[in-house]
Amino acid sequence: MNIEHVSEFKYRILKEGKMRVDAAFYASEGILEDLRSEDYASLKQICNVAMLPGVVEPALTMPDIHWGYGFPIGGVAAFDPEDGGVVSPGGVGFDINCGVRLLISELSRKDVDPSEGRLVEDPQRIGLADTLYESIPSGVGKGRKDTGFVREDLEEVLVEGAGALVGRGYGEPKDLENIESEGRLPSANPKGVSNRAYQRGVSQLGTLGSGNHFLEVQYVDEIYDEEVARAYGLSEGKVTVLIHSGSRGLGHQVCQDYVERCMEAAKRYGIELEDRQLAAAPIRSPEGKAYLGAMAAAANFAFANRQLITHFTRKAFRRAGFDSEAHHLRVLYDLAHNNAKFEEHGGREVLVHRKGATRAYGPGNEELPERYRSVGQPVLVPGDMGRYSFVLAGTEGAMSETFGSSAHGAGRKMGRRAAKKAAKGRNLRRELEDKGILVRAANRATIDEEMSEAYKDAAEVVDTTDRAGIGKKVARLRPLIVVKG
């Protein structure tokens, strides 16, 4: 692998072999060391992506890069439809349109955490944690029955996204203004979604899922950029809620269905695949169009899922004694980190795949809500449950270098089995309580797998992102309550 050090945090992998274009990645010394220690396995994956037809230079990875299946996590690749460019269902991932939504409240930390972390046996905070856990099921064994949704409801959700739920009273019209693409990808085709996907989705709308999905009640503990923070409505001490979930079984099924279809299509169109999980079809082919229609439908399910979770979060706050006037939870922003979208970059329309990467449009972009347009879009970077998450802003650097993309999280550094092994003999739930963080999880395994030590330090990821100019640090959020599926 021929790696060129371009500038302090930017590297270029010069094309060789079957690569059609160069690849580029962003890393600090520490991140580079992690990449070396895995013998550049994740970077080899982005080189495989750079071999696909119609890829636009460069194929990229963000600072939270880690090894995935097919695409690396943290991978960004744009494809030109006019140049035989392809769409890859595996490049979007199984959890189509998985993303994060940040709610901001009018509550301050002392309302939720009067003892400032010393006393976790605070009855109102415990009540809030329990109510949130009961109100937002993980979705396995415990689907959502209280909404009574049937297939017809789902069909509308797949076309209308979050708006279908607002129309049914689950949220406020204003919520939609602060969602990427206003909570709805156009050109969704619900007929391209299989019966099994519907079957999996119908009881899972409004459920969190397991693994790294979560809901956190947090507070703003540090502001790095006053002007942008003001535009976002963030100030020190304010209580926020961060929701991380995706398209649940419906999205997983859509991906499964179309990976196989695209594998057959790849053979027919003579697309050579270094890894079968990179199965792809030309964007303009019937198979490519069919996937994009089904993918948009699944993406709309994901937007709606986070909308329904928002509704039940507001309800849980009320039940725990924080009435609507007091909490006034509003959507600060909702964005996706697993999708493929048509966007204009460098004067042409390209299909940008983001696999574990966040759209990060900079100032002036007309797609952004007016209130954020002058400062760039909020970029939400969750860390691990024991430390912190970050709010960044999209930058001009991201627009010119990374197809308007930035990091999406801390990135794992330890496998799940290794994490469980490391957690043996420890009571992580108690350790977190000692740090003032209340955890509610379906089982111990989830807490162990998601331990802080299993993740890279999100601070290193966002510092690298900030110093590389592809995102600007705005604020840091600390967890008070963590709900895991």
Next chain:
Amino acid sequence: MIRMLDHTADVGFELKAPTLEAMFDEARRALLMTVFERPPRSGEDEDSVRLSAPDLETLLVRWINELVFLIQGDGFVPVHADVRIEESGGEGFSLEASLTGASLDVEGHGWQGEIKSATFHRLDVTNESGCWQAQVILDV
């Protein structure tokens, strides 16, 4: 034989068995070991699965995904499987399985978390000197 793998972001397993059917059954056992701390050993419910695929890798992915669906969607935990695999006249392979299962008990079985899907990443089904082998990575 099952060897669990630890992929950074996901989980996986390596399988070895003397017959193809036995290897597919090992995949079922490995899946239960992945999603449960205490997989149930007996059950009285019954179900059946019929699948076909153009190659053995795709058949294995579909088999695992079918079992994931039965567990996570239907709450049916397949504790025993009688698997039959046939080559279908040069057009790939077909699988039929009779399953005995238990009802999903999230707490009782020590649920470890959802599986999104089996993947084709690094997937390879081979037969070396009469021993069937495969490696599967799951997205969790």
